[in-house]
Structures are given as structure tokens and as C-alpha cells.
Amino acid sequence: MTAPRLKEPQIPSGRTRHNAEKWSWVFMRISGPLLLVLIVTHLFVNLMTGDGINQIDFAFVAGKWASPLWKIWDFVMLVLAMLHGFNGMRLLINDYAHRAGLRKVLHALLGIATVVIIVLGSLVIWTFDPCLGTDPSLVPDFCKDLA
Amino acid sequence: MWMWVVHRVTGVAIFFFLLIHVLDTALVRVSPEAYNDVIGSYKTPIYGLIESGLVAAILLHAFNGLRIIAVDRSTWALRHQKQLVWAVWILFAVLMAPFLWRHLGHVFGGA
Amino acid sequence: MTHHEYDVVIVGAGGAGMRAALESSQRARTAVLTKLYPTRSHTGAAQGGMAAALANVEDDSAEWHVFDTIKGGDYLVDQDAAEILCNEAIDAVLDLEKMGLPFNRTPEGKVDQRRFGGHTRNHGEAAVRRACYSADRTGHMILQTLYQQCIKQEVEFFNEYYVLDLILDGDPQAAAPGEEVAVAGVVALELSTGEIHTFNAKAVIFATGGAGKVFKTTSNAHTLTGDGMGIALNAGLPLEDMEFFQFHPTGLAGLGILLSEAARGEGGILRNSEGERFMERYAPTIKDLAPRDMVARAMANEVREGRGAGPHQDYVLLDLTHLEPAHIDEKLPDITEFARTYLGVEPYTEPVPVYPTAHYAMGGIPTTVQGEVLRNNTDVVKGLYAAGECACVSVHGANRLGTNSLLDINVFGRRAGIAAAEYASGVDAAPAFPEDGDARIRALVDGLLATVGGTGTERVSEIRKALQETMDRNVQVFRDADSLAEATRVVAELKERFTDVAIHDRGKRFNTDLLEAIELGFLLEIAEVVVAGALAREESRGGHYREDFPTRDDERFLHHTMAYATGEGVRLDTKPVVITKYQPMERKY
């Protein structure tokens, strides 16, 4: 029942220091609108133009990635989406995983997944070989010229 | 409150989809055959529906995200947040309709 | 049972209790026992303001404030106390401001002030702006600010501890004049466990607030059951001037929820069913801003003479419709919301139905200006203090001026806090706490618990309802020998019935059923004292109006009433009024 001990108010203190949660919040707000543009365009190009989903195949991807614009586009989208998603999931884990141990495990899994996906995705985008493989019908037309 | 639930659920859904999506796209590094196989299965009606759900989730999450940002930045938006929730749903409906028409047309019409 | 030892124990965490705690906890080991969380105390319901002659907006002086207080109290005020009240008022307000209280401000940034009933310039010339305020939630701000300061000072609270008994080391009535009687501590029930705690203390301050629940229509909280007064009475101490109860003119009709006098201070007008501004007839100079007793009587009179409004012609109307809605929103936001919420009336466009509501106990535990509790006209109980509405220093006399109570709790709360701590530092040890100090309360609690499922036939709520109805009918704005005799009879009968009361909750934890029974016990004792005092006072003065004796009688009754519980009814005695500067005059506004 006794009153709590309060820390003495130290007036004036330095500005706030531990800003992790703040930056996480700001990041969500910056990455969100960017992602909106990136993803909606991505979806539109892939699903709404031309033959929609049916046009998507190896050749389509290779065709897109022949342009550095799309390479950069997809790369930025990948990284931002993963970081945004990572951060969002981290908040969720903080809310729902009450036991410290569980929380550690989930955070670790989340971190690993995020790193793996970003690295993997980046590798795929930057080391993509449009003329991979042997079946000429599957690769884009320009591979024939190269050959 | 319910928009908060929606935002959370859609956020998680998109996240898991993104994991899978990157993995499948990574197959382009393995071989064109493997990639086309997997992508091929996306073109079946079942996946067509799932894909639609995904787009729905992204759109909802995205517009609601904009609403949240607006509410944090402007007093007007804050005081009209309920109307903005309606706006999110209307915008969502307006964009989903043509998309569904076209996408499901592709999926089921086999064009 | 758990036993505690402190230098100072404060009972009550309203404005008076916390103001005392801020002083006392700096100087001595202090515990604050309160039956409610501090922020639930009824000080938070106070609306209009706190008086102090700051002269921030117009000419004013503490001297005029003293005069108004004495005249408002119909010359039953102890004038030495009134001088202290009004002179310390200025610092009391400034102290609160420095603690952070968000007062409304003048354009220059100073504490703003507004008009209030009975506060005048130069001994009655015209209404003066003396009430410092914060919209219509001044009490809320005071309560919050004091609580915040208590948090800062790490005051030790015992929340939801219900004090039931006061332990003295002698019998205050049997002790000879001059003989020492000192306080030993209190006994309390911890609500959340049902456990009984004893507190041994060198000094005890009572700040338990009012007793409005003896009436049916009241602005007071359900929890204002006069516990402190009842406990003092049971311990053999007197209560002073209990027949003086203030009926606030503007309670929401039928509900009693208060609409602050600030409504009239900001320009609101009372009208009868004919639309007439009837206060012009009763108080030509200050009209609607006359003191409360006069306005309440005028209203009741209008209703009696058939000029009441409404389907049953049983209320009058408070008209704010000529005020700008923006002005109302800025100055009176809460009370207008009460009208909307509870009566469905829109004050911008419709007048609000109002009727007098039991509001404030002018009387209480008699104290000196240091807050020391008197056990007779001259002897104090060593180490025992009281402040706030439960005390009677007597700065309010027969009728309190609006805004003087928030002032009272700050000025005399502070004084009691300092005096108690200093007294406690001066004595080596508290008187020993008797072995069986809690026996009486243990028996009371066990006795009531044993009635669960037993043979008791009376319900607490029924007795309480009957009490409140009889008090409303017979001891309200107008009283006479017959109505008071009737009230005497009913109260005695209810006391008898109370011995056969049964409760229904057998649990130990949060047994609010048990507590309501105990509270009813206090209410009955206080009602008895109120009625006895009113019957004996054959004159009309301030809040006490006898239709059979409609004038003030200074010859016979210019004295305080001291009421003692003897075990066989109430014994009444008198105490002289302290008159320093102002000889009684006729009271005209």
C-alpha cells in the first residue's frame, strides 16, 4: 500500500536517448507510402497489363529485369517490404509473446528469415542470368541473338 | 478498433506471402523450368483466388496505412477518422472491382 | 489484525486531507487513510471557484472578504477565524498556482476571477469578482493538483481503508476541565481484505468531508455519510452548529446534481413560471447573486405560492439562453453537459429546471483556528485535529458563502497539517494503544456479518430511504416545530429499526454491503443531532429557517450549538461566538 519510490526528477535532462521505438515508428510511416507506390505499380504491371497473370513466366521476368530500372525497383521493394514487414512482425511478437524466452526465439527466427530472404532476393536480382538453361523456348528472345 | 485488427491481420498475411514469393522468384536462379512450373500453379483458379485475396490484403493494408499516417499528422483527419475508415473501404472497393474483373477473367477465362 | 505506528495519521484524502498531508509529510512520518481513492473524493465535484481577494481584475481587499463572510454567515461566524481565512486566502491560491493548478487566466496571464453570491465590494456595494476558478471544475483541479503533489512528495496513502473508530486515552466527557485527554490512534477496515487495522499515532487529523446523504435531494456523493462526524460523536466529542445545513439553490430538479452558482456569476438568471426574474423582489441590489440561503428560500417560496414551473409546478428555471454559447462552453462546460445528459435540456436554448439541493454542512467537529479539536468549549484533545467540511472552525457561521469552502479546506487543511506535525515532533511517543482498542469495531463488524442469513428483518436501504425522505420533508429549507417534532419521532423510530438490520454479503473482501450498514449508523446519529439542534434554535438565521420564528434572535441565539451524544439522546450546550470587529446588523442585499 505504500507509495512507490519515484526517481528524483532531474531537471532539465538531456534529450531522450533510447529512440529505437521512435525510429521504428517513423520508418513504418516512410516505408509505407513508398511501398504503396512500389507494390501497386508492381502489381499493376504484372497482373493488369497485357495478359495479366498468364503472361508471367521465366521469359517475362527476364524481360523485365533486362532493364536496370526494374532491377532497382524490385530490389528496393524487396528490401523495404522485408524491413517493414520485419518491423511490423517484431511489434506483434512484443505484444503477444509474453514469456521472455519465447520472445527471444521468435525474434531470432524473424531476424534469420528476414536476413535470408533479403540476401537471397538480392542475389537473385543482381546475379540473374536471363539466358540460363538450355531450352530456348523458355528464355527471352534476345538470348537467341546473343547465342 | 476493427481497422486495427484488419491492419494487423493483413500485415501478417502479406509478410508470410512475401517470404514465399521471394522464395519462388528465387527459382529463376535455378532454372526456367522450375520457375515456370511453380508459377504455372499460380495460374490455377484456386491460386487465382488466393492471389486476389492477397491483392485485397495489400490494398486494404496500404490504404488503411495511409489513413493511420494521416490521422497522426492532421487534426482534421483525426477528428474525421471514422469517415476515413469509410473512405478506405470505398477506395478499396473501387479499385478491387476492376482488378477482380480483369484478374479473375484471366484466371478463369484462360485467355 | 495489523498494527501500524505513525507520527501523524490523516483520515480522508479530499482537499483538506491532502493539503494537510503535504505539510505534515514534510515534517513527520505521515499516513493518509482514505475510504476512497484520493481522486474520487468529493472535492473533485466542486465547480465554481475559490475565493481570494487577489484583486486581479478589479479592486478588492481581504477586509471586504472578511466582512462578506461574516455577514453571509449571519453573524454566527467566529470573526478571528474569518480573518485568518480571508487573509491567508491569497497565499492559498498562489500556492495552488505554484503547485501547477491550471486556473483560467486574464488576458495579461494572471489568475482570472469571477463573481459569486454574497461576495461584494466595499461592504455590500456591488458584486465583486473574487472567485478564482478553472472553468466549472475548480474542485477537480484542486483535487488533482493536490494529489499530484502528494505523488511528488511520496505521501503514503492507505487507499480504501475505512476508518471506523477513534481511540482516545481518556473519556472526553468525563474528564474534568483542564484535564488532559490525548489521541492514541484510529481503527480502520481494509476494504479489499476485510481485515481490521489499528493505527497508533501521536497526532490524528480528521478530514472526512460532509454528510449530505442524510438528505434525499443532495449534491453530495453517495459516500458523503458523515463518518468523521459520527466517529467523533461516538468517541464522546461534541458537534457544533449541525442544524445549519446549506441548501444550494440550483440543483438539477429532482436529481440534486449541482449547477454551480458560477452559472449566475456568469450572468444566469432565475425565473419563475411567469418568466419573472423573481430575485429582484427578494434582493434588489445583488439579485440572483444573493447568498444561497436567501436564494434557496426565495425559490422554495415561489414554488409554494404557485409560481413554480413544470407539470407539477415544483421547480423554477435557471435561464442561460441569453448567454453566448461560446461563453457557456468556455466558462460552464460541465454543468451544461449535466443538464443535457441527465435532464435532456439544452441550456443554449432552454431554461434549466432547478430546485434547492442539500449541499453543505456548516457545522461539524469544533476546532480552534489551529485545527485542534475541542472536547468542550475550551479544552482541546491533545493531538487531535480536524479540517475541511467535517470540521467547524466556524468560518461559515449559519450560511457559507460560495467559494469559501474550497478556501477553507486549503487554509485550514494546511494549518492542521503543520500543527499536527509540529505537535507530533514535540512529543516522545503516542499514548499506548489499548490492547483491545479494536474490540468495539470487531464486535460491530462481526455482529453485522452474523446477520447474514440470520433473523434480522430490516434492510439498510429501506431505513436509509425513510431517513432521507423524512429529512427532505421536514428539515429542509423551511422548518417549524411540528415538522421537526415529526422528524425527531421518525429518526428515533429508524434508530430503533436499525438495531434489527441485516446485511446480505457474507464475504470479507470488498464487503460494500457491510459498509453501507455502518455508514447508515453514522447518518442516523448525525440526523438526530441536526434535528435536535434545529428544534432548539427558535429563530431563523442563515441556512436555518423556522417558519414559526421567522426572524433572527440575537438576544437568545447569538451562540453556537454544541451537541453531545450521551447514550440517551443528544445533550445540547452553547458556545459563544467570537466577535471582533463587526457587530451583528440586519442582513440585507
Place this chain on the structure above:
Amino acid sequence: MTATAESPAVAEVPTLTVTLRILRTKPEGTAEHGPGESYWEEFQVEAHATDRVLDALHKIKWEQDGSLAFRRSCAHGVCGSDAMRINARNRLACKTLLKDLNPAKPIIVEPIKGLPVEKDLIVDMEPFFASYREIMPFLMTTGSAPARERLQSPEDRARFDDTTKCILCAACTTSCPVFWTDGQYFGPQAIVGAHRFIFDSRDEGQWDRLEVLNDKAGVWKCRTAFNCTEACPRGIEVTKAISEVKKVLTTGEI
């Protein structure tokens, strides 16, 4: 003989029978229910449409079951004692009129969520007050105090007016879905309490408070669910206050 107000406003209102479904918990248990086990119980009371839910609860307590436990004091929405969940929304029982609730259907009354239930509608408020104390809710100043009052313009005074109205009823905090999920969040009330001082031109301890609110359990936990604003019986724009605090933290300017 004397004139007393016999409920003029309600005299015309017909009585009706309302059913209250109350979530009860007895720490000592009952014949049918174990200690601390929660169960629903229905009561029927005669009431006026203009009665408050608090009046109905009182009727039950005073006429039917004295063991029903709830807190109340002022009975007109200013003390903050009786926040409870009524028809799935946090409200003050004394500020909720039966007529605004569709009395034709049972009225569901539960304790506020997220704080430990002690008995029936009474919860343990200590965690709530602890969060309040955490944000140092008192004026902090440096230097010696002036002889008279500190000056403050009406405009500066208006900046924090909204948050001074808080009565610490906990309706906001216990309606917040984030507060329910993790229980470490200070909750909206603590932010309201801090806001009241952060935007007070006389205060110099803003950054100490902001530091607390910048913490893991602080403002950043708020996901703008707006339940708090909707629940607040004092009409405080709670989410707005939270958002203003966030703005200060991101821009560094008050």
C-alpha cells in the same frame, strides 16, 4: 407542508422492466462457483428510462442482492469510480442512461478489461495508478518561485485544457486493445496525464516525461485504435493528445 422537489423531470416517464446481465466474481466463491470463478447472473429491475445504469445497479444491490459489489461515489460523472463495460463499451455507470441502451434487450455489465478482477465489478486499480505515477504527473520547475502567480496567457492555458479534464477513471486504458494484449503499455491515460504537463507553458520537466514516454512501453505502442477516445466519458480527445506527444518526440519541438 414544505415544498420539496419530487422528481419533476421523471414524473412523466413510465416505468419499465430492464434486465441486467452482470458478470460476477466472488473471491470467496459461492455454493455453485469456485473462488474467483466468473459467471453471469441476470437481474430484473423496475426502472425509469431516464434512470442511470448506476441506479439500476443500486436497485439490485439494495433490493435484491446486497453482495453485488461495485465502486461509485459522485453519481454524476466527475469522480471516476464507476467505469465498467456496459454493452461491450467502457462507460461510467452513472453517466449512462437506460434509455440510451435499448432497455428492451438485456444490458450486459462487466468489469473493465485488462486489470485483475477483485470482486464483481471491482478491479485492482493499482497497476493503472502505477502507470500514472510513472510519468511524473506534477509541475516541475527550476529556479525560485515568483512572489505572485506564474503568468500564463489564455492561449497557453488553452493548449492543455483538454487533458486537464481527466478523472482517472481508466475507461480509456482498459478499452485499448494494445493494453489488453501485453499489459506493459502505460496506456492512454498515462499519456493524457503527461500531455497535461508537457504542454503546460509553466512546466520545465517535459523532457523527463517525454523520455519515459519514448520508452518501449510508451507512446509508440499506440496503434491509433481510437477506442480510448470513444470511451472517454469526459470527451477528452485522447488519441489527439497521444498524437501530439508523438509529434513532439519526432520533431523535438513543443
